[in-house]
Amino acid sequence: MKKNENKIRVLIDTDVDFDDYMAMLYLLKHPAIEVTGITVTGSGDVHLTPGVNNVSNMLTLLDNANALKIPVARGAKAPMIYSNTFPGDARDAADAHYDAPFPGENPNAPLDDAQLFLRNYFINSDTPTTLLCIGGGSNWGRLFDSAKTDPQLRAALDKNLEHIVMMGGNLLPEFVTPGAEGNIQPTMQPNPYYTNKVAEWNIFVDVRGAQEIFAGGIPITLVALNATSQVPITNDFVARLANINNPIANFLTEVLESSTIKGGIGAYLDFWDPLAACVITNPELITTQSFPIRVEQELDEENDKSGMIIVDQNKGHSVNVALTANASAVYSTFLEVIAS
Numbered sequence: 372m373k374k375n376e377n378k379i380r381v382l383i384d385t386d387v388d389f390d391d392y393m394a395m396l397y398l399l400k401h402p403a404i405e406v407t408g409i410t411v412t413g414s415g416d417v418h419l420t421p422g423v424n425n426v427s428n429m430l431t432l433l434d435n436a437n438a439l440k441i442p443v444a445r446g447a448k449a450p451m452i453y454s455n456t457f458p459g460d461a462r463d464a465a466d467a468h469y470d471a472p473f474p475g476e477n478p479n480a481p482l483d484d485a486q487l488f489l490r491n492y493f494i495n496s497d498t499p500t501t502l503l504c505i506g507g508g509s510n511w512g513r514l515f516d517s518a519k520t521d522p523q524l525r526a527a528l529d530k531n532l533e534h535i536v537m538m539g540g541n542l543l544p545e546f547v548t549p550g551a552e553g554n555i556q557p558t559m560q561p562n563p564y565y566t567n568k569v570a571e572w573n574i575f576v577d578v579r580g581a582q583e584i585f586a587g588g589i590p591i592t593l594v595a596l597n598a599t600s601q602v603p604i605t606n607d608f609v610a611r612l613a614n615i616n617n618p619i620a621n622f623l624t625e626v627l628e629s630s631t632i633k634g635g636i637g638a639y640l641d642f643w644d645p646l647a648a649c650v651i652t653n654p655e656l657i658t659t660q661s662f663p664i665r666v667e668q669e670l671d672e673e674n675d676k677s678g679m680i681i682v683d684q685n686k687g688h689s690v691n692v693a694l695t696a697n698a699s700a701v702y703s704t705f706l707e708v709i710a711s
């Protein structure tokens with residue numbers, strides 16, 4: 372792999388929401404990145420089978436035969452614990468890829484088993500890899516859990532999993548200024564199914580998965596709501612995206628303009644997953660601070676504190692949490708790559 376020796380190798384773990392497309396296509400287009408595999412989780416926004424098909428067919432947007440061969444693997448059908456789930460209408464929209472068409476069908480079949488793919492990937496790898504984790508943590512929570520009884524996998528992860536950049540979580544005002552509320556039941560988009568006001572979705576859908584990732588012993592940058600809430604997807608950003616007028620920009624514009632994203636709440640949402648993707652290439656876009664954190668997972672799932680991120684000097688794991696982001700630099704960084 373000499374030609375790619377200077378590139379950052381990235382594995383992506385996704386729940387194929389609207390903003391996952393922004394994150395994945397940014398990294399797939401970036402000249403300094405080699406995406407070496409994409410695992411899909413069914414704990415998150417999309418259902419598993421449509422999610423796998425959507426990621427696989429998304430690769431046809433790149434008009435590049437090598438991109439079609441990037442491994443896409445079926446991951447978890449369910450979280451490691453509890454049964455928290457996104458609202459059904461949001462899942463239906465994600466399954467239908469927001470009615471934005473892909474140019475074609477990927478002729479390469481997806482892989483059946485993300486756990487097997489990831490184990491073989493690390494055991495056979497001699498190159499450091501970064502993980503972008505932008506869905507519920509069920510795939511990687513399971514991998515870290517199985518590494519506890521699989522010394523060969525554990526050693527391979529320690530050797531070559533260099534860094535995890537994870538979109539998720541929020542530090543509440545009781546831990547940091549300015550704090551960020553959760554997004555399960557935000558003011559702007561009322562959710563009739565849950566009353567939890569302290570958790571963030573990627574953590575909430577699999578509280579144990581997230582905890583296993585935090586405890587996994589690999590350096591983590593957690594791109595929390597504290598930072599992503601400073602980067603709203605604005606009308607001006609979408610106009611600049613639409614103005615690029617290439618197949619990827621047009622696809623992303625169509626997703627953002629779909630009835631379930633902008634139309635559903637009358638405004639665009641935040642730059643959640645794509646901010647985490649941009650942090651891999653441009654860490655200067657955020658400021659971070661290290662905290663010893665853990666996920667509240669000991670309470671019943673119906674408890675309104677389930678999935679809360681707790682700063683805990685005794686039982687927490689050291690994680691770099693993104694607290695601020697430079698919005699105008701994020702927009703420019705992202706759009707420059709999509710336009711290239």
Ligand SMILES: [Ca+2]
Pocket residue numbers: 385386387388390391415505506644
């Ligand atoms: Ca996501």
